[in-house]
Amino acid sequence: MKRPITFALAIMTLGIIIGQYFNEGWSIALFLLIIAVINTELAILFRTPMLILLSAFAAFGTALGVNDVTPKDMALYRLASDKADAIVCGEIIEKSDKSDGGYMFTVLTDTVSSGDRHSKGLKLLIYSDSGKELKTGDVIKSHGRLSYPEKRKNPVGFDTLSYYRYKHLFCSQNAESIVKTGEKRDIHTLLSGISSRLSKGYEQILPPREAGIVKGLILGCTEDIDQSTYDSFRKGGIVHILSISGLHISILSGLLMFLLKPLLKKASGVIALIVLVFYCLLTGCSVATVRAVIMFGAYVISDIFYKDGDIIGSACLACMLLLIYSPSYLYSMGFRFSFGAVFIIGMINDIYGHFGRKTRLLPLAFGVNTGTQVLTVYYFYSFNPLSLFTNLIAVPLVLPIVVFSLISGILSLVNLTAAHFCSGIVYVLVNAMIYISQLINSAPLSDIATGGMTIGMLVSVAIITVLFYNLSVGNLKPLHTAICCFICLCVFFACRIPEKAVIFPYVGNADCAVIKGKNYTALADAGSGYGKKAGEKVLLPYLKYLNTHKIDEVFISHLDYDHISALEEIAGKIEIEKVYIAENASPTALSEDVFKTLKENGIPVYTLKDGDTLTRGKIKWEAMLPVNSETSNESSMLMMLDFEQKRFLFTGDTSINMEDEFINRRLKCDVLKLPHHGAKDGTSAALLAAANPKLIVITAGYKNTYSHPHSQTMELIKEYNYHITGYDGELTVKI
Numbered sequence: 001m002k003r004p005i006t007f008a009l010a011i012m013t014l015g016i017i018i019g020q021y022f023n024e025g026w027s028i029a030l031f032l033l034i035i036a037v038i039n040t041e042l043a044i045l046f047r048t049p050m051l052i053l054l055s056a057f058a059a060f061g062t063a064l065g066v067n068d069v070t071p072k073d074m075a076l077y078r079l080a081s082d083k084a085d086a087i088v089c090g091e092i093i094e095k096s097d098k099s100d101g102g103y104m105f106t107v108l109t110d111t112v113s114s115g116d117r118h119s120k121g122l123k124l125l126i127y128s129d130s131g132k133e134l135k136t137g138d139v140i141k142s143h144g145r146l147s148y149p150e151k152r153k154n155p156v157g158f159d160t161l162s163y164y165r166y167k168h169l170f171c172s173q174n175a176e177s178i179v180k181t182g183e184k185r186d187i188h189t190l191l192s193g194i195s196s197r198l199s200k201g202y203e204q205i206l207p208p209r210e211a212g213i214v215k216g217l218i219l220g221c222t223e224d225i226d227q228s229t230y231d232s233f234r235k236g237g238i239v240h241i242l243s244i245s246g247l248h249i250s251i252l253s254g255l256l257m258f259l260l261k262p263l264l265k266k267a268s269g270v271i272a273l274i275v276l277v278f279y280c281l282l283t284g285c286s287v288a289t290v291r292a293v294i295m296f297g298a299y300v301i302s303d304i305f306y307k308d309g310d311i312i313g314s315a316c317l318a319c320m321l322l323l324i325y326s327p328s329y330l331y332s333m334g335f336r337f338s339f340g341a342v343f344i345i346g347m348i349n350d351i352y353g354h355f356g357r358k359t360r361l362l363p364l365a366f367g368v369n370t371g372t373q374v375l376t377v378y379y380f381y382s383f384n385p386l387s388l389f390t391n392l393i394a395v396p397l398v399l400p401i402v403v404f405s406l407i408s409g410i411l412s413l414v415n416l417t418a419a420h421f422c423s424g425i426v427y428v429l430v431n432a433m434i435y436i437s438q439l440i441n442s443a444p445l446s447d448i449a450t451g452g453m454t455i456g457m458l459v460s461v462a463i464i465t466v467l468f469y470n471l472s473v474g475n476l477k478p479l480h481t482a483i484c485c486f487i488c489l490c491v492f493f494a495c496r497i498p499e500k501a502v503i504f505p506y507v508g509n510a511d512c513a514v515i516k517g518k519n520y521t522a523l524a525d526a527g528s529g530y531g532k533k534a535g536e537k538v539l540l541p542y543l544k545y546l547n548t549h550k551i552d553e554v555f556i557s558h559l560d561y562d563h564i565s566a567l568e569e570i571a572g573k574i575e576i577e578k579v580y581i582a583e584n585a586s587p588t589a590l591s592e593d594v595f596k597t598l599k600e601n602g603i604p605v606y607t608l609k610d611g612d613t614l615t616r617g618k619i620k621w622e623a624m625l626p627v628n629s630e631t632s633n634e635s636s637m638l639m640m641l642d643f644e645q646k647r648f649l650f651t652g653d654t655s656i657n658m659e660d661e662f663i664n665r666r667l668k669c670d671v672l673k674l675p676h677h678g679a680k681d682g683t684s685a686a687l688l689a690a691a692n693p694k695l696i697v698i699t700a701g702y703k704n705t706y707s708h709p710h711s712q713t714m715e716l717i718k719e720y721n722y723h724i725t726g727y728d729g730e731l732t733v734k735i
Contacts, residue, residue: 004050005316011035011054012061012320016327019065028062061327068165068327076112076119080146080171083703086114088126088142088173089181093188094284095136097223102129105178106169107140114146125172135196137189139182144175150702153506153729155452156541165328166335191282195219201412202405205423210430213242214405217398220244220283229434235447236437237369237376237387238394244283246338247395249276249292251402269300287322287329288338294318295342311346315339337375344371347469354473365392374461378453381544385448390440394433401429451547456495460488497546500735502641502648502671505542506725507534509677509701509708510562513650514539515641516546517619517735522553524639524650524673526567527560529701535569543574550575553614555621557652558582558636559591568594572601580614582625582637583607608637618644624665626658633676634658640669643735649691651675656684667691671733674698674717678709678724685716695721695733702726 018031035058043051071077079086090109098104105126112119126142134140148171149160164171183189199219202211212224222243233239240247253272260268273296280293298314319339322329329335348367352359369388376383384390404425411419440446467484470476503514508529515522521543528534543551551574556564559581567579568590579598585591585607598605610625620642629635636652647669653676654662663686672693675682677700696717700708709724723731 003310003313003316005313005320007051007054008057009316009320012057012064013323013330015058015061015063016065016068016323016330019062019067020069020327021065023066023069028066032059032062061323064324064327072122072170073119075117076114076122076146077148077171079114079117080148081703083145083147084114085144086112086146086173088112088124088140088144088175090140091184091186091188092134092136092138092140093123094192095131095134096221098127102127103131103134105131105134105140107142110139112146122170123168124170126175126178127172128175128178131175131178134178134180136192137184137186138180139184140178141181142173142175142178144173144177146171146173148172151729153702153725154538154542155454155730156545157537159331162328162331166326166332168326187281195221195282197413198409201409201416201419204416205408205412205419206427210427213430214401214409214426216242217244217248217401218283218405218409220286220289232434232437232441234380235384235441236390236394237373237384238390238433238437240288240337241394241398241433243288244286245288246292246295246342247398248402249280249289249296251399252276252279253292253296255403266304269303273297273300287332287335290322291315291318291338291342294321311349312343315342315346333375333379337372340375341368341372344368344465347465351469351472371465374453374458377450378458381452381541381547382447382449384441384446386440386443386446390437393436397429397433401426401433404429449544449547449549452497452545454495454497457492460492460495464488498732498734500644502643502646502733502735503542503546504673504697504699504723504725504731504733505534505538506730507538507566507699508532508562509699509704509706509726510534510565511557511650511652511673511677511699512539512566513648513673514542514546515619515643516548517617517643520616520619521546521548521551522555522619522621523551523567524555524641524648525557525563525652526554526565526570527563528566528569529562529704533569535566539566540570540573548574550577552577552616553621554579555637555639555650556581556585557639557650557654558632559585559588559594560632560653561588561590563652564591564594568597571597571603576601576603579603579605580608580623581605582623582635583609584625584627584629584635585637586629586632586635588632624662626654626661628661629658631655636675638662640667646670646733646735648733649673649693651682653677653679653682655681656687657681659684659687663687663690665690669693671695671697674709674713674722676708677701677704677706678713679706680710680712683713683716688716688720693720695723697731698722698724700724700726 036055039051039054043049088109089111090107092105093108094106096104107124107126109122110120112122149164151161152159199215199221202214206214209226209229212226216222216225220243225242233242253276256272256275257268260271276293276296280289283289295314295318298317299309302309344367348364349359366388369391373383404422408419408423408426411422464485467481471481499518501516505512507527510527510529511525512527513524554567554576595605608623612623614621622640624638626635633653634655634657636654638654639650641648648671649667649669650673667690669691672691674696678698698709
């Protein structure tokens with residue numbers, strides 16, 4: 001069997017996923033039984049007894065997955081989930097600035113105490129508005145509320161929970177107070193001190209923009225890269241240049257081998273590996289850096305024993321080691337991009353080798369660029385077809401930039417004048433790279449919006465790529481490849497984002513629904529839970545995910561914060577044709593600011609009367625307004641949506657007091673958005689009987705301070721099929 005490690009990795013990865021998502025005893029036992037039967041049959045069929053051993057990797061992966069999702073301290077986990085206060089004592093092992101101000105400390109704890117509960121030896125994040133003087137190696141004592149990250153509830157946005165897992169972070173704390181109690185001198189302090197001195201050196205010899213890029217490129221400190229430069233490089237498809245990646249390690253390893261090999265021969269590889277391991281630790285051990293260092297180590301070992309290196313084999317080894325260390329790396333964008341690129345390089349090399357040819361640079365660059373574009377679409381919902389040219393021009397500049405940046409950084413520690421002189425070359429080359437990116441980004445068709453891909457679509461594309469690779473190197477027959485590709489294509493199209501749907505994204509304890517039709521998009525409310533910034537962080541990315549560039553209509557039930565705040569955030573950032581409010585809407589302090597923002601962006605606001613209807617093709621809206629409302633919630637406008645064969649009733653924050661004004665209307669619907677996030681004064685048995693919904697949607701925040709939905713409401717709806725966005729995540733109702 002060629003490259004048994006690839007099969008072992010695949011089986012182990014599948015086991016990790018099963019262990020993370022299907023970790024009941026019966027499901028694990030069933031999975032392991034199926035794997036054992038399949039491996040035994042394959043071992044008999046191919047007369048390869050070794051295949052039976054793959055079952056051990058399945059069991060090992062499953063154990064890794066289960067352990068990854070099991071909290072290391074269950075009692076403390078419950079306290080963090082309930083946002084309990086705690087005192088944390090420990091050592092700062094990493095410090096960075098928050099994007100919205102303040103500081104973020106990674107702390108290795110000595111103790112975490114809450115009441116009479118104590119724990120230690122955990123790693124957690126501390127967020128604080130103070131602590132400018134604190135540094136790596138300081139021992140601190142902080143007091144504040146613990147929190148545990150929520151599972152991602154929308155297909156867009158940052159996956160905080162997976163980030164915590166692969167970083168081995170237990171939980172976080174919002175510190176009300178943080179004080180230094182001592183100092184420790186260890187490896188973290190040493191490495192941080194070196195990194196800090198180099199960082200200050202770059203700040204002294206280069207302007208802020210160029211210094212930020214060089215610090216990201218050499219030290220892995222990306223927080224000082226300005227957003228416009230980052231966006232330009234991302235759009236150009238060269239964002240990987242802005243942080244340490246396999247490209248940089250390849251440059252450094254090649255440079256070290258070039259300098260050392262004539263003098264030390266076989267020992268040169270070992271010395272270079274030691275230097276790269278130190279550099280990896282110095283720069284924070286990003287997944288791409290660790291991957292590249294492990295692969296270089298595999299090359300060094302192969303060279304010592306006079307063996308030819310194998311890109312795919314060494315990449316599989318690196319992947320396996322990283323997943324053993326932290327199984328949630330599977331969900332890291334950097335992990336997927338790094339290994340996606342290196343596996344494609346290995347496959348292209350194999351295909352050329354199969355036909356007795358040497359790999360050419362252009363096909364290799366084209367293959368890597370095409371493969372990573374799939375991931376770009378998955379994460380950013382668009383791609384740049386010209387990024388191949390950007391990479392072909394910009395990537396060669398990385399070699400001299402890395403070399404002269406390293407020389408400038410070292411010189412800045414001893415002689416600023418010499419460092420200034422050397423940094424001039426860095427300044428010119430960095431600006432050349434910025435100019436190239438901006439020039440190509442300004443070309444027509446440089447940014448093609450595609451909408452998002454689901455994970456099923458991504459996996460289908462990956463499997464088809466592997467199938468074609470195996471066909472090309474003679475491991476599969478054309479008929480078998482065609483059958484498997486057909487199955488994958490069926491899965492691909494079955495997993496597509498629906499063209500017509502009503503979507504309830506999770507926006508905290510607030511109301512927002514996206515109505516997506518063919519060439520039509522509307523919002524039913526556009527709110528955000530307090531502090532969530534759902535317009536910027538959820539709604540805009542979600543609309544891009546749906547490949548939507550214009551909102552035709554926005555219907556606002558009433559003018560409270562949790563129903564209009566996201567509208568203010570998105571106004572001016574996406575075209576909005578019309579906004580509708582009730583003619584009797586009660587103004588609020590925020591609504592004046594929202595209307596001002598809408599006016600500044602030329603967005604008209606119209607009022608609706610009771611009984612007004614709006615029709616667009618097979619989509620019809622009907623407004624229902626209360627007459628005798630006394631509060632903002634009671635003035636909520638109800639909107640009935642007829643969308644082809646389904647009816648949706650959006651109820652805002654209306655209350656039982658208004659029930660008599662609506663109960664005799666035609667309220668029967670397929671989907672009912674429950675009033676006021678499931679509050680006890682919003683829903684009655686009479687309303688449920690009149691609506692008689694097939695599905696109830698409750699837009700309530702996860703563990704919100706209002707205790708929504710109320711237990712009394714839950715008792716009322718217990719016989720119905722219901723969905724709570726704060727706990728079950730976003731909901732898509734296909735039309």
